[in-house]
Amino acid sequence: MYHSHVHNAIQELMGLDGMFIVRGKKEEPVQRDYVLLLQEWAVKTGSASMDMEANQPYGGKGQESSKKSSNMSTGVKPGTYEIDPKVMMYNYFTINGKAYPSTDPLFVRYGDRVRLRLGNLSMDSHPMHFHGHDFLVTAADGNAIPSYVRLKKNTINVAPGETWDIEFFANNPGNWVFHCHKPHHTANAHSKGLGGMLTIVRYTT
Ligand SMILES: [Cu+2]
Helix, strand or coil: CEECCCCHHHHHHHCCEECCCCCCCCCCCCCEEEEEEEEEECEECCCHHHHHHHHCCCCCCCHHHHHHCCCCCCCCCCCCCEECCCCCCCCEEEECCECECCCCCEEEECCCEEEEEEEECCCCCEEEEECCCCEEEEEECCEECCHHHCCEECEEEECCCCEEEEEEECCCCCEEEEEECCHHHHCCCCCCCCCECEEEEEEEC
16 A cells, blocks of 8 residues: 555545555466455535534434435435545545445456455554455465465454455355445445445356
C-alpha cells in the first residue's frame, strides 16, 4: 500500500493512497486475483436531515423521517459531495472507492483458485466475512505464509495499515456476499438498505 505522509490525517483520509502488486517469481498460480482496498469516508451529504442521521447511528429522527426520504436504500441522491477528513463519524465505507450496490462483483468460475488481496487504509478495522466458503490466509503484509501453517477461516480482521492475502477454492456455485462484519459498515449514511463495504462473489459459466 502507499499513502501520503504529508498532513496525512487529512490527505490519507481524503483518498491520497492506493495499492500496487509486486509479483513474486515463485508466486503460486491462481485463476482470479483481486485487490480490495478498504476505506471509509465522512461525506457531507448536503442534507441536514441526512447529516443528522449520519451522525446518529440509530436513525436520527426515527421512522417518520426515514419514510420521507426517497433514497434510504442508497443513503443520498447521486451527486458530488465534500469529504470531511477531520471527523471520526464515518458514513460511507468502500471497497476500491465504491459502496454497495456500486461495488464491482468478483467473478469466478467453478474450479477456480481465487486470491483476494485485502488492504486497509482507514481509521477502523474491518472484519471481512465470506459466505459459502472457507479461505486460507496465504500472506500477511506481503509476506507469504508457509502452506503448513495457513489458517482456514471465513472472517479475517483487517486492521488499519495491514494487508492480508486470502485464497479460496470456488467449489460452491451461487452468488455469495463478502463484507465487513461491522453492521454500520454495510449501510450507506446509516440508512436501512444494504450498502457500504460489501460485494458479491458471482459464479459465471
Ligand atoms: Cu468495516
